[in-house]
């Protein structure tokens with residue numbers, strides 16, 4: 001009942017009123033594992049919360065609260081949004097476990113290594129996924145999913161603006177989050193905001209993989225910033241191991257000679273600047289100068305600065321997850337929400353649509369070949385509507 005209420009963004013008070021209940025009845029019901037209500041009450045509950053009756057008679061497996069998520073929502077984020085985000089992770093997790101019972105998901109083949117520094121953790125993650133240190137990763141989302149970490153897309157913003165930078169000039173974290181699902185928190189799950197930028201999409205997956213590899217349990221407030229820095233350092237090193245990537249740059253790094261590095265390793269210029277600076281390839285003055293260039297040069301394709309839309313922004317389609325949809329196909333014969341609803345009665349249709357949002361249909365890895373992109377999540381669209389893109393960016 002609590003999960004359903006939080007998903008529907010309803011306060012306890014409003015549910016209490018709509019149910020015609022008095023006092024602490026709802027609180028008591030939400031806190032107990034098993035309770036008896038009348039058939040009439042169950043009827044009304046399904047109306048008020050817009051969840052099928054079976055949802056309320058099926059025990060939840062995954063427990064996720066806002067503090068379990070790999071990121072701290074900015075203070076401006078409403079409590080109701082944080083709660084909803086946590087329950088979306090829990091319920092997406094339970095849906096995946098339901099699929100797993102019918103057709104085994106890929107086993108988790110990435111071993112967390114808390115205690116390792118980000119550089120060693122990135123090497124360990126590559127090794128466990130059998131990616132050589134000098135090998136670029138073509139489709140990171142596919143790689144991660146094949147190794148047992150499902151990815152889901154979210155339409156919401158994870159609180160705050162997505163593109164803020166922290167005081168150390170790192171892309172901030174509000175583009176994704178991760179949590180552990182299952183009765184024993186045995187499997188990680190990554191959630192990403194649905195982004196049009198292929199660079200940010202990949203980097204966010206890598207950043208969350210960093211949290212999964214290095215960070216256990218709830219962060220103490222004084223550790224949060226350090227954890228974010230570690231996950232970001234991990235992300236860049238995992239995507240583009242410095243020892244291999246730096247061999248492409250002769251002389252001092254510049255925006256122009258980092259472009260081929262971006263193209264080969266699939267990582268933004270912005271992240272590369274920070275990565276090369278952190279790895280000792282330039283001093284702070286050069287780093288600041290190149291960052292200034294990035295944010296003043298204009299990309300004539302888009303009218304934005306390179307910092308906003310870098311050269312190459314349109315070279316790849318943003319990666320999209322596939323595992324959940326593929327497993328729905330395995331279990332229910334087709335990848336549509338309709339086919340799930342024909343067999344499962346515990347999920348509301350709109351929630352299934354939200355679980356499956358942006359999941360890829362085709363088995364052709366989206367990032368294998370350069371592709372023009374259209375509407376997010378639409379693999380086959382070949383046109384680019386710059387005006388719409390600009391409009392979206394302005395709204396963002």
Ligand SMILES: [Zn+2]
Pocket residue numbers: 070071173207211227228231
């Ligand atoms: Zn993070």
